[in-house]
């Protein structure tokens with residue numbers, strides 16, 4: 001939605017509408033309410049170039065809206081199919097409608113048009129002069145591909161002077177973020193984006209983020225290359241993050257963005273003994289949770305449990321002060337009993353929906369050392385923090401949004417979160433905080449309908465995570481993903497979480513990959529699990545991958561993060577890198 005428009009230039013023109021009802025006469029003859037139908041040829045006369053939206057409006061395809069009056073002083077401005085109406089006036093008040101029709105009422109005495117509102121929660125507003133135009137929704141189909149040393153081969157000639165730099169294994173995939181016809185490519189600190197196309201045009205940018213505007217008519221990109229005067233046309237946006245030679249070299253672990261203030265636990269290496277923590281909200285339905293727990297617990301292969309974990313901790317996600325905390329080092333059976341003995345209990349929870357969940361404090365507990373609970377967890381030798389896995393069922397959203405510090409702590413200890421978030425919270429404001437937290441720590445954040453649906457997803461406890469990436473997507477398109485570096489993919493599972501819970505705009509996501517020994521690309525749709533924003537693809541070939549991309553489709557244009565993870569039962573040799 002366009003915010004207020006600042007219109008400084010205003011010239012009064014009147015309709016040439018001809019009609020014989022009294023109100024139409026008011027418009028035409030007594031000039032009670034003025035309006036103007038605008039398109040690309042006349043909008044410059046109504047909006048000042050200093051207006052921040054001038055550039056957008058002036059370069060967007062606009063059509064002239066139609067206008068209808070009725071005798072009771074109703075005025076309707078409407079657009080063709082496929083375009084939406086934007087109305088504004090000379091005072092700076094503007095509204096972008098998501099529909100092609102805007103209606104208002106003319107007051108012949110004040111000469112103002114009051115726009116009628118469809119949604120009662122919206123403001124009513126009145127224009128001194130009704131200016132309207134139709135924004136044509138453009139179909140932009142330009143090519144943007146994120147490259148790194150592994151997939152750049154087909155895009156660059158070995159005679160290119162950039163060849164060695166671009167094929168260097170130090171180069172990294174940029175993130176692609178798409179919003180409408182604008183696409184941005186973003187590199188991490190210590191890197192520079194090199195953007196090029198198939199004509200040999202290329203530029204290394206000084207900024208971390210570069211945006212291109214896809215021009216629908218030409219299907220080519222207009223990219224701001226820094227010279228303010230003109231935009232440069234690129235046939236394609238092929239982007240790669242190369243090490244910024246002029247700056248400081250990137251940190252050793254190239255894709256982690258652990259803040260420098262964080263102490264990385266160097267003793268924390270992938271080991272066979274890790275702690276599993278279960279935390280669940282007291283707001284959950286005890287019976288549904290118990291059903292889930294019994295199933296989850298019975299599905300774990302005892303062999304894997306023995307091999308992977310000898311320690312358990314189980315903690316109620318308690319609210320307020322009544323924390324129940326216990327660690328059991330005994331075994332799978334004791335874990336089961338321990339949870340069963342502490343099923344969710346609403347009487348221990350918050351009693352108002354305004355209170356946010358204390359889940360973030362709870363997650364942080366194991367990693368800071370000031371409160372009672374921490375000492376118990378962090379100081380104990382029974383339940384090590386390194387590589388701990390936390391399964392968290394949330395029924396209430398947190399109110400916090402700033403998670404940078406928490407992210408750094410979780411990364412330092414390689415703590416992995418599997419968060420289950422309900423679509424029907426008992427309180428709190430920000431479910432996206434949990435999603436971001438999981439994204440940035442290689443975890444997953446699944447939305448579920450009710451505790452009864454939890455039992456559809458019970459299988460990740462025994463597997464190791466060895467690959468994680470967070471492509472940013474918007475609308476429909478395709479994004480190149482970093483290629484997993486694993487010799488044998490057989491037995492691996494892609495776990496894909498799509499950001500959109502409750503599912504409203506999500507339409508579909510496919511993974512496409514190539515096995516190294518085959519030229520045939522494989523494509524598989526991600527079937528979402530029952531009630532979840534989450535699906536799994538199993539891999540069967542004993543071969544490595546040479547190319548991996550994801551096709552996605554959302555019915556709106558919001559930028560979202562998809563959590564792409566690879567799990568297997570194989571032993572982990574190093575921690576997968578982090579991405580924001």
Ligand SMILES: *[C@@H]1O[C@H](CO)[C@@H](O)[C@H](O)[C@H]1NC(C)=O
Nearest residue numbers: 037038039040041042063064
């Ligand atoms: C734009 O609007 C002007 C004035 O209403 C009209 O004369 C002209 O034909 C319109 N141009 C297009 C392309 O619709």
Ligand SMILES: *[C@@H]1O[C@H](CO)[C@@H](O)[C@H](O)[C@H]1NC(C)=O
Nearest residue numbers: 040041044049054055058059
């Ligand atoms: C606005 O659009 C007009 C007509 O298309 C064009 O001549 C003019 O250069 C544009 N101005 C800017 C600042 O883009």
Ligand SMILES: *[C@@H]1O[C@H](CO)[C@@H](O)[C@H](O)[C@H]1NC(C)=O
Nearest residue numbers: 066067068069076077078101
């Ligand atoms: C505008 O008026 C014409 C003629 O009366 C009518 O056919 C058309 O449906 C009206 N359009 C709208 C959007 O009201």
Ligand SMILES: *[C@@H]1O[C@H](CO)[C@@H](O)[C@H](O)[C@H]1NC(C)=O
Nearest residue numbers: 078079080081082083100101
């Ligand atoms: C709008 O366009 C769609 C698809 O092009 C078409 O099916 C529909 O009938 C159109 N509606 C109107 C009112 O023209």
Ligand SMILES: *[C@@H]1O[C@H](CO)[C@@H](O)[C@H](O)[C@H]1NC(C)=O
Nearest residue numbers: 151152154512521547548549
């Ligand atoms: C990787 O796959 C994508 C999508 O199928 C394709 O467009 C691209 O050309 C492939 N890249 C290489 C290097 O094969």
Ligand SMILES: *[C@@H]1O[C@H](CO)[C@@H](O)[C@H](O)[C@H]1NC(C)=O
Nearest residue numbers: 191192206207208244246247
């Ligand atoms: C590259 O390093 C130079 C020198 O430190 C710095 O000015 C520039 O901003 C850096 N570029 C990027 C993209 O980080």
Ligand SMILES: *[C@@H]1O[C@H](CO)[C@@H](O)[C@H](O)[C@H]1NC(C)=O
Nearest residue numbers: 320347349350351352353354
């Ligand atoms: C919530 O519970 C506490 C303790 O039982 C009580 O003092 C408080 O008034 C309750 N608040 C509401 C809003 O019910």
Ligand SMILES: *[C@@H]1O[C@H](CO)[C@@H](O)[C@H](O)[C@H]1NC(C)=O
Nearest residue numbers: 508509510523525551552553
């Ligand atoms: C996934 O692949 C199927 C079959 O090829 C195709 O119909 C569908 O449109 C694809 N989905 C996306 C999001 O590209």
